[in-house]
Amino acid sequence: MSKTYKIGVIRGDGIGPEIVTEALKVLDRVGSVCDMNFEYNEMLLGGAAIDATGVPFPEATKSGVSECDAVLFGAIGGSKWDSLERHLRPESGLLALRSHMGTFANLRPAVVYDELVNASTLKPEVISGVDIMVVRELTGGIYFGQPREYLSDHAYNTMIYTKNEVERIAKIAFEIAQKRDKRVCSVDKANVLEVSQFWRDIVTEIAKGYPDVELSHMYVDNAAMQLIRNPKQFDVILTSNLFGDILSDAASMLSGSIGLLPSASTGKGVGLYEPIHGSAPDIAGQGIANPLATISSAAMMLKYALNEIEASQKIDNAIKQALKDGYRTGDIGAYDAKTICNCSQMGDVIVSYIK
Numbered sequence: 171m172s173k174t175y176k177i178g179v180i181r182g183d184g185i186g187p188e189i190v191t192e193a194l195k196v197l198d199r200v201g202s203v204c205d206m207n208f209e210y211n212e213m214l215l216g217g218a219a220i221d222a223t224g225v226p227f228p229e230a231t232k233s234g235v236s237e238c239d240a241v242l243f244g245a246i247g248g249s250k251w252d253s254l255e256r257h258l259r260p261e262s263g264l265l266a267l268r269s270h271m272g273t274f275a276n277l278r279p280a281v282v283y284d285e286l287v288n289a290s291t292l293k294p295e296v297i298s299g300v301d302i303m304v305v306r307e308l309t310g311g312i313y314f315g316q317p318r319e320y321l322s323d324h325a326y327n328t329m330i331y332t333k334n335e336v337e338r339i340a341k342i343a344f345e346i347a348q349k350r351d352k353r354v355c356s357v358d359k360a361n362v363l364e365v366s367q368f369w370r371d372i373v374t375e376i377a378k379g380y381p382d383v384e385l386s387h388m389y390v391d392n393a394a395m396q397l398i399r400n401p402k403q404f405d406v407i408l409t410s411n412l413f414g415d416i417l418s419d420a421a422s423m424l425s426g427s428i429g430l431l432p433s434a435s436t437g438k439g440v441g442l443y444e445p446i447h448g449s450a451p452d453i454a455g456q457g458i459a460n461p462l463a464t465i466s467s468a469a470m471m472l473k474y475a476l477n478e479i480e481a482s483q484k485i486d487n488a489i490k491q492a493l494k495d496g497y498r499t500g501d502i503g504a505y506d507a508k509t510i511c512n513c514s515q516m517g518d519v520i521v522s523y524i525k
């Protein structure tokens with residue numbers, strides 16, 4: 171009897187529906203090759219949910235996600251919903267979903283494919299061989315801190331971390347480092363912020379339980395600079411919600427395009443798998459988006475949520491092979507391309523490489 175996995179599917183807005191379609195195509199292919207089935211449970215979030223139900227995170231999605239083995243998500247947001255009150259905006263739906271699912275650990279790998287060393291704005295010798303894992307705290311910090319308020323003459327947010335929140339994300343970073351190059355660089359702003367000094371002290375304490383892993387600390391401004399100057403110095407970067415948001419976008423450009431980078435958000439139970447890029451309203455509906463970040467997120471889902479390591483590797487290998495053979499979407503089209511693909515053609519190419 172082949173296994174059946176229940177996958178929650180949230181297509182979202184903008185290019186979301188297009189890229190998710192390609193990822194499902196690839197999952198179906200890998201399922202038939204590796205003898206497993208995927209049952210897709212489509213759910214609404216963000217702008218699509220606002221249009222259909224009036225709120226960005228409907229009850230049906232809230233209850234639906236906990237009935238799945240994992241959730242695959244595209245992207246949300248668009249100018250159409252930008253003027254809504256903050257708590258009704260698409261982004262609030264995504265934040266509420268992350269919080270509801272308890273996915274406090276966001277893993278964002280930034281890997282430079284050999285085939286694309288020319289695609290980055292940085293010199294090939296600076297980026298070739300880069301393999302960084304950004305471990306971003308995802309359900310705390312200034313994104314969620316209370317109080318927060320927008321008033322007529324001032325506005326404020328609160329950057330807050332509890333001991334438990336820092337401890338659990340630090341442990342994840344050290345465990346990941348143990349399976350990699352055994353180095354964690356914790357990024358903060360401890361020279362200015364109390365919350366960062368607190369973060370640093372707790373991370374230092376947790377590190378004692380992982381004597382095989384080397385811990386260093388870096389201020390976030392320096393880290394942004396070092397990521398561009400010499401990215402190869404990093405193995406695992408451990409950081410808070412806001413700093414991780416910013417640094418992972420910067421790290422993505424090492425790979426040549428933000429359209430390549432996946433992410434996995436894990437924590438209490440069901441995990442959430444999503445590309446790190448947004449809904450790209452400027453190219454939505456044109457069928458030209460790069461689906462590789464979402465396809466790669468599906469590979470992370472197979473690995474981390476379903477423990478289907480072989481199937482996950484088949485997808486990763488297919489992506490590498492496609493890039494090696496010169497298949498490119500427009501965002502990376504200028505670099506050693508032999509065949510320029512649209513979104514669905516790229517999906518077909520990946521499917522054809524999965525044997």
Ligand code: IPM
Binds near residue numbers: 247264265415446448
């Ligand atoms: C991301 C996005 C989100 C974030 C937005 C859309 C709320 O930028 O996943 O990086 O800031 O976390």
Ligand code: MN
Binds near residue numbers: 415416419446
């Ligand atoms: Mn972001």
